[in-house]
Amino acid sequence: MTSSTVGGAGSPAPITVTISGAGGQIGYAAMFRIASGAMFGPDQPVALRLLEIPQGVKGAEGAALELTDCAFPLLASVDIATAPERGFDGANVALLVGSRPRTAGMERADLLAANGAIFGPQGRAINDHAAEDVRVLVVGNPANTNALIAQRNAPDVPADRFTALTRLDHNRAVGLLAERAGAAVADISGVTIWGNHSTTQYPDLSHATVAGRPALDVVGAEWGRGAYADRVAKRGAEIIEVRGGSSVASAANAAIDHVRDWVLGTGNAAATSGAPAPWTSVSLPSTGAYGIPEDLIASVPARSINGQWQVVEGLSVDEFSRARIDASVAELAAERDQVAALGLI
Numbered sequence: 001m002t003s004s005t006v007g008g009a010g011s012p013a014p015i016t017v018t019i020s021g022a023g024g025q026i027g028y029a030a031m032f033r034i035a036s037g038a039m040f041g042p043d044q045p046v047a048l049r050l051l052e053i054p055q056g057v058k059g060a061e062g063a064a065l066e067l068t069d070c071a072f073p074l075l076a077s078v079d080i081a082t083a084p085e086r087g088f089d090g091a092n093v094a095l096l097v098g099s100r101p102r103t104a105g106m107e108r109a110d111l112l113a114a115n116g117a118i119f120g121p122q123g124r125a126i127n128d129h130a131a132e133d134v135r136v137l138v139v140g141n142p143a144n145t146n147a148l149i150a151q152r153n154a155p156d157v158p159a160d161r162f163t164a165l166t167r168l169d170h171n172r173a174v175g176l177l178a179e180r181a182g183a184a185v186a187d188i189s190g191v192t193i194w195g196n197h198s199t200t201q202y203p204d205l206s207h208a209t210v211a212g213r214p215a216l217d218v219v220g221a222e223w224g225r226g227a228y229a230d231r232v233a234k235r236g237a238e239i240i241e242v243r244g245g246s247s248v249a250s251a252a253n254a255a256i257d258h259v260r261d262w263v264l265g266t267g268n269a270a271a272t273s274g275a276p277a278p279w280t281s282v283s284l285p286s287t288g289a290y291g292i293p294e295d296l297i298a299s300v301p302a303r304s305i306n307g308q309w310q311v312v313e314g315l316s317v318d319e320f321s322r323a324r325i326d327a328s329v330a331e332l333a334a335e336r337d338q339v340a341a342l343g344l345i
């Protein structure tokens, strides 16, 4: 709908980013940063596709007007769509943010059915219309199972292009650890979020370090495996209680971090230098690593190398961690069984 042209001769072709639920809060918080270059860097133009349902279109239209008013040099075009087929046409990156929130008295099966009605058709539209290199990040809850539904409805797209957001949980875990340890965020590494983006997730400090020292020694295992892990897992509810609304800017920031690291890489330099690369947490279709069944989309430690997520394998898992990982994976398996029973996958 609005349109401008970027760059001159030699400028790379724009990357098309589709945001579903673009008229909502996270979409609004994400799109200006994406248009400013936060996702792909200062030399890469972007084309934005804003996908909404009719009730949400006004929000997307208003945001598009403001995008024009920002005069972002990297923003090649903005289009608004209500049909997924058009919204995902040629998409290189798909951020699936719009979903059906749980309302009072709603059963989990009703929630999964309502989301199946969104993520099934969106998966099919991605399958049929997105660019060959499409990368999908599901933000809308229940994110892991919504990603599984979309993936199963897109049989022609490589399965590992479907991911769900646990980077927000990861960033929360890093931020809260740095705060407790009195350390800089840059001094923290080796944190992992395992399992589901839900309160069963396991924020794991077993391999984390603070300025090179084992994190569980720095903060104490009792706190690190107790109150801390609990607070990370329930941080979403804490934000809702304090703010009176769910996380928005931090969720948009995490989605941008996830896609930026996926496309630009977390470990390219280390892969060639032989130095250990930092990892992050990503909900990926399981490779079977760490005993996670292969048909689940579960959070694991991962690095992106040459544009592909690779699970960090071979980390030791003690009895405590095993039980916590298994509990969250069991919840994912139960969600998978429910959507399978509903015929959604």
Ligand SMILES: NC(=O)C1=CN([C@@H]2O[C@H](COP(=O)(O)OP(=O)(O)OC[C@H]3O[C@@H](n4cnc5c(N)ncnc54)[C@H](O)[C@@H]3O)[C@@H](O)[C@H]2O)C=CC1
Binding pocket: 020, 021, 022, 023, 024, 025, 026, 027, 051, 052, 053, 055, 056, 059, 097, 098, 099, 100, 101, 118, 138, 139, 140, 141, 142, 143, 165, 166, 168, 169, 197, 246, 247, 248, 251
């Ligand atoms: N994975 C994560 O870490 C996090 C996930 N979330 C989830 O992200 C989702 C979005 O959150 P907000 O932006 O705050 O919600 P919001 O309610 O402000 O926006 C959602 C938008 O999605 C649109 N929408 C609904 N169905 C759609 C469809 N079929 N196609 C296109 N658009 C559709 C709505 O019209 C609305 O504008 C929620 O499910 C929330 O629970 C939120 C924070 C963190």
Ligand SMILES: O=C([O-])CC(=O)C(=O)O
Binding pocket: 141, 168, 235, 236, 237, 239, 246, 247
């Ligand atoms: O519970 C919500 O809707 C928001 C959410 O996922 C989070 O903050 O982690």
